[in-house]
Amino acid sequence: MILSVDASPYLDQTLGTSGLRKPTGHAMQPHYVALFMQAVFAELDVAGATLVVGGDGRYFNDEAIQTILKMAVAHKVGHVVVGRGGLLSTPAASALIRARRAKAGIILSASHNPGGPDGDFGIKINAAHGGPIPIAVSDAIHRRTRTTSHYAIADMPDIALDRDGRHQVDGCLIEVIDGVTDYVALLETLFDFDRIADLFRSGFTMRFDAMHAVTGPYATELFQRRLGLPAASLMNQIPMPDFGGLHPDPNPHHAADLVDFVAGRAQADFGAASDGDGDRNLIVGRGLVVSPSDSLAVIAANAHLVPGYRGGLAGVARSMPTSRALDRVAASLGVPCHVTPTGWKFFASLLEAGLITICGEESAGTGSNHVREKDGLWAVMMWLNILAERRQPVAEILRDHWQAHGRDYYQRLDFEEVDAAAAEDLMETLRRRMPLLAADLAGRLTVTEVNDFAYTDPVDGSMATRQGVQIIADEARIVYRLSGTGTRGATLRVYLERFAPRGEDHRRLPAEALAQVQALAMQVADVSRFTGRTSPSVIS
Numbered sequence: 004m005i006l007s008v009d010a011s012p013y014l015d016q017t018l019g020t021s022g023l024r025k026p027t028g029h030a031m032q033p034h035y036v037a038l039f040m041q042a043v044f045a046e047l048d049v050a051g052a053t054l055v056v057g058g059d060g061r062y063f064n065d066e067a068i069q070t071i072l073k074m075a076v077a078h079k080v081g082h083v084v085v086g087r088g089g090l091l092s093t094p095a096a097s098a099l100i101r102a103r104r105a106k107a108g109i110i111l112s113a114s115h116n117p118g119g120p121d122g123d124f125g126i127k128i129n130a131a132h133g134g135p136i137p138i139a140v141s142d143a144i145h146r147r148t149r150t151t152s153h154y155a156i157a158d159m160p161d162i163a164l165d166r167d168g169r170h171q172v173d174g175c176l177i178e179v180i181d182g183v184t185d186y187v188a189l190l191e192t193l194f195d196f197d198r199i200a201d202l203f204r205s206g207f208t209m210r211f212d213a214m215h216a217v218t219g220p221y222a223t224e225l226f227q228r229r230l231g232l233p234a235a236s237l238m239n240q241i242p243m244p245d246f247g248g249l250h251p252d253p254n255p256h257h258a259a260d261l262v263d264f265v266a267g268r269a270q271a272d273f274g275a276a277s278d279g280d281g282d283r284n285l286i287v288g289r290g291l292v293v294s295p296s297d298s299l300a301v302i303a304a305n306a307h308l309v310p311g312y313r314g315g316l317a318g319v320a321r322s323m324p325t326s327r328a329l330d331r332v333a334a335s336l337g338v339p340c341h342v343t344p345t346g347w348k349f350f351a352s353l354l355e356a357g358l359i360t361i362c363g364e365e366s367a368g369t370g371s372n373h374v375r376e377k378d379g380l381w382a383v384m385m386w387l388n389i390l391a392e393r394r395q396p397v398a399e400i401l402r403d404h405w406q407a408h409g410r411d412y413y414q415r416l417d418f419e420e421v422d423a424a425a426a427e428d429l430m431e432t433l434r435r436r437m438p439l440l441a442a443d444l445a446g447r448l449t450v451t452e453v454n455d456f457a458y459t460d461p462v463d464g465s466m467a468t469r470q471g472v473q474i475i476a477d478e479a480r481i482v483y484r485l486s487g488t489g490t491r492g493a494t495l496r497v498y499l500e501r502f503a504p505r506g507e508d509h510r511r512l513p514a515e516a517l518a519q520v521q522a523l524a525m526q527v528a529d530v531s532r533f534t535g536r537t538s539p540s541v542i543s
């Protein structure tokens with residue numbers, strides 16, 4: 004029996020950088036998820052279609068998934084492929100959407116944000132190509148949510164998600180599958196598993212932190228069962244609804260135990276972590292943390308050592324705030340380097356058109372054309388395959404890289420949960436002052452350009468404006484933008500970069516190399532006055 008339920012629309016269901024993200028308690032309000040999904044199903048026109056559904060296992064996911072399955076039946080969806088236990092990592096979901104020729108994917112995750120009743124909840128919608136829906140579609144969904152005052156849902160028992168199976172309900176096939184097998188098979192087409200297993204056999208030691216999030220089962224199958232890594236090398240590998248009380252953001256701040264073990268105490272050759280939904284990564288070597296921007300550049304420069312990329316790269320891409328280390332690699336390889344706004348959807352368009360092979364971001368996302376999302380385990384496997392070929396320590400690979408290309412010292416400062424109006428005011432004031440900044444900074448920075456980044460997608464011509472203010476100087480760059488993934492107040496991100504060319508000292512600590520740029524960045528935008536903070540909450 005199909006029920007039509009009346010309810011008042013919620014007016015705050017705006018989709019941000021990566022789908023709908025809200026505090027869990029907010030998303031658990033009556034009918035909140037169902038009304039949002041009604042708008043999604045109507046906009047995507049899902050009758051007869053195949054959908055992929057899964058998530059990172061965070062608190063409230065199981066309940067939300069049952070709602071979505073019952074609504075899929077009511078909307079006459081033909082086939083729903085759902086991960087066992089409701090689990091699918093974001094990259095695995097992307098692969099599955101493509102493999103099953105699904106019309107869309109629904110990924111229940113707030114990514115790297117904490118989970119649990121006091122944490123965050125989220126819903127990401129992916130398109131048939133496997134990547135995030137474009138802005139035009141997310142805007143259309145948001146418009147619909149504002150007037151959606153009923154939803155259709157089947158009156159049926161919950162579907163058992165604890166084991167694989169096929170459930171035929173009223174013309175809709177709900178297929179529960181193990182999300183791990185197909186994904187590991189895809190990685191096997193790209194990487195030399197034997198060489199990596201050899202590396203582990205040779206005494207090379209690794210530590211992987213799954214942060215009690217979705218990659219635990221994937222990492223166990225991949226690293227332990229397939230590549231022979233000892234079980235003790237995996238940390239926090241059991242997914243938990245509250246991520247064990249941890250914050251599943253793989254940066255030096257939230258993955259401090261891993262960083263201390265590998266970089267601090269030098270007790271393993273290599274360390275890595277991934278986030279809530281498995282699309283981000285952290286790479287750590289004995290004695291050092293690799294910045295995401297450097298990791299992207301090293302991966303691109305060494306991709307020819309990995310079987311899946313031996314044919315070369317069509318092009319590469321980075322998000323605007325990401326350091327320019329990738330641009331230098333692209334120039335040396337003679338391939339185009341695209342610069343996009345923040346948000347994987349912009350890369351998905353370029354990947355889909357075959358314009359790029361590898362792309363990534365300062366926010367710890369790296370990926371390739373094997374899927375249309377960033378992929379944490381893929382990045383770890385790229386490093387392992389490169390290490391298996393080069394047989395050098397991570398620190399030496401970076402040193403060689405900087406010697407060849409120069410080093411872009413890089414840091415991101417996050418001012419989290421600041422007053423939203425004050426943060427907007429800071430950005431607007433900065434925008435108004437853009438024409439004056441070069442003169443203001445004269446003598447301290449050789450400013451060549453100040454702009455509010457705008458982008459035209461070379462594939463479909465769509466435009467994105469107001470994507471962040473950048474001050475570009477000969478020797479450095481400062482970028483300011485507001486995060487689109489926070490759920491409380493606003494998060495101001497300030498990105499700092501300073502270039503040390505070939506032959507200069509590359510062994511300084513980023514904080515020290517960037518101290519002067521940081522002081523300028525704080526002063527130019529009057530960060531302390533607007534935010535009430537004299538220092539950032541997180542530095543990565």
Ligand code: G16
Binds near residue numbers: 021366368487489496
């Ligand atoms: C999403 C996007 C990324 C972006 C990140 C942070 O990732 O897909 O492209 O870099 O958010 O965005 P912001 O700086 O606006 O907070 P995820 O892993 O959170 O889905």
